[in-house]
Amino acid sequence: MDARRFDALTRLISIRDSRRTVLGFLAALPLLSRLPGWLSPEEAAAKDRRRRRKGRQKKRRNKAKGKRQRQRNRHACKPKGKAVVCAGTCGAVKSRQTCGKTVDCGSCACDPPCAVCFTCQAGPNTPGTCVPDPDQAGAPCGSPGQVCASDGTCACSANSCPACEECGDDGACAGCSGCCDGETCVAACPACTLCDDKQCVPCPGCCDGSGVCQDGDTNAACGKDGGVCEVCTAPETCGGGDEAGMCGCTPTTCAAEGKNCGQFSDGCGTMLDCGSCSNPTPVCASNICTACTTHAECGQDAICADGSCLACDITCGTTDHTCDAAALETALASGGAVVVCPGLYTGRISVKNVASVTMLGGGQGDDPTSSTVLRYLEVTNVAAFAMSHVRIQGFARTNCVADNGIYIEDSGATLTDCAIADIGPKFCTAFSTLRDSIVEMVDCLVTGSYLYGSGGLHISGGRLTLRRSSIKSNYTLDNGGGLSATDGALVEILDGTAITENRAEGGGGGINVGGGAEVRLHGSTVTGNQARKGADEGGGIYVGKTTDTPPVLGKAIISADSSVTGNVIFDVSDPNHTEPNNCAGPGTIDGICGP
Structure with a gap:
C-alpha cells in the first residue's frame, strides 16, 4: 500500500463513520480486495440479498422495455403489397417487407423470376410463363400512385395518385x-x-x-x-x-382641417360649427379667418380699415351717396375716434379747440360709393388731429361752387393715406394751407389744385414732414406750383416723396422757399416742373429772401440721395419754348441741383 492510501485509511479509522463507507474504501485497495471475505456471515448475507434484488429489478425493466419495443414495431410495420414483395422473386416470401408474414409469390418455374404485376404460370409439360397476376391488380407497384393494371402494366390511374396529384401521360403521378x-x-x-x-x-x-x-x-x-x-x-x-x-x-374636426370659422362638413354627413371671426381677421373665407380687403366684406354701415372691420359712427345712406356734413362736424367736435362710412359729405367742417380727435374714412379715392370724400375741412387749435383714408375734393375743374380745401392752424396733425385734390379754382375761397402747425403727411397725394397764392400746399410757419407722398400736377398764379414754404416754415421731404409736373407763373415751379424758410430733401425727387422765365425762376426750386433790411434768406438742403433734375422755365410769350432750369434765387442752396 502506498503512502497516500495508507494516510487515507488511517483517517477513516480515526473518524466515526459507517462500516459500509470504510469497507467500500478497503475494497478499492489492491492488497485488501479480499477483505470482504473477512466480514461476518450476517453482513455477507445482507450484501448478497441486495445484489440479487438489484438483478431482479434490472431484469424486469429490460423485459418491459422489450415488450414495449415489440408493440411499437407491430404498430409501426406496414407490409408492402404483393406486387412489390413478389417483384423479381417467387415462392414463399417472409421478410421485413411482409412484416414477418409469409406471402405466396407463385411458382418458381419461370427463369428469370417474373417482374412486378406478373406471376409464374407453370404447365405440366412446359416451362413456366410470366402472366399478369389478377391478385396484384390494383396493388401498389412502383412510385407512389402507380398500381398494377389488369394487363400487368405498372402505372397510375385516374384515382390512384396521392391527394392533389395528377396521373401523367407517362404513367407516373405528378404535381x-x-x-x-x-x-x-x-x-x-x-x-x-x-x-x-x-x-x-x-x-x-x-x-x-x-x-x-x-x-x-x-x-x-x-x-x-x-x-x-x-x-x-x-x-x-x-x-x-x-x-x-x-x-x-371617420369624422374629421375643424382643427384637423385647419378651419376656424363657419360651417364645415365633418365628412360623415354632419356639419361642424368652426366658430366666428373677429378683428384683426374678421372675414371668414373658405372657413379660415382672414383680414378684410373691401368694405363689402364688413357688411352694411362698416368699413374695412387695415384689414379690420369697423362699425361706422357716421353713415351716408342716400341713393346718390351725398350727405350734409353737419352730423360729421358734430361728431368730430366731441373728440375721440370717429369712423366715417363712404359718401360725399358737403359743407364746411370745422374742428376747433379739441384736445384729440381721429377721423377714419373708407378710402381716399374719388368715388363716394367706396371712399370718404369731404369738401372743406378746417382744423384749428387741436392738439392731436389724425385723419386717414379720407379725400378732400375741391372744384378746380368746375366753377367755384362752394368753399373747398383744407386749412390747419395752430394744431398738431397726422394725415395718412389721404388725398387733397382739385382745390380751387383761383380767386375762389379755397385753401391748401398749413399755418403754424406741426403736420406729418404719409402716403398722401396732392394733385390738380389751381390756386392763387400757391399751387398744391402752402406752409406758413410751423413744420411739415412728407413721407412717401406725391405732389403732382398743381398750378399757381404766384410762386410755388407744387409747394410754397414761407414765414420761417421748415419742410422735410423724405422717403421717396416726389414733386413732379407742377407749374408756377412765378418762381419755383416745384418748390418755392421764401425768406427765412427751409426745405430739406432726403431720398426724394423734384422733376418735370416749370416756372415762368424772368427774375424769379427756378423750374425745380426757387430759394428767395425777405424784404427786410437786411433780408432773411431762404435755404434748400439737397441730400446726395435726392435728385433735382429735368425742371425748366418757360417764356410767357411762347409757353412751348422751355429752357433747362432746376434751381434759382438769391437764397442758399446746399447740395447738387441739376445735372
Missing part, C-alpha cells in the same frame, strides 16, 4: 397543374376560394354575387373573412371607420 381543393386537383377552385400556392384557400376578402373572391378593400366590394361583399355609399368608404373590410366613416 397538380391546376389547384388542389383539399383532395382533388381542379382547374378552378370552388366559389369564394382562392388558389394560393396551388391550394384552394378561403377568400380573405369578400365574395361578390358571382362567387368571385374580391380583395374587399374598395367601395364597390368591401368585406373580409369570405363574407358577402358590401357596396359602400357616401359618406362611408371601405375601411373609413378605422376597420379594414368594413364600410364606415
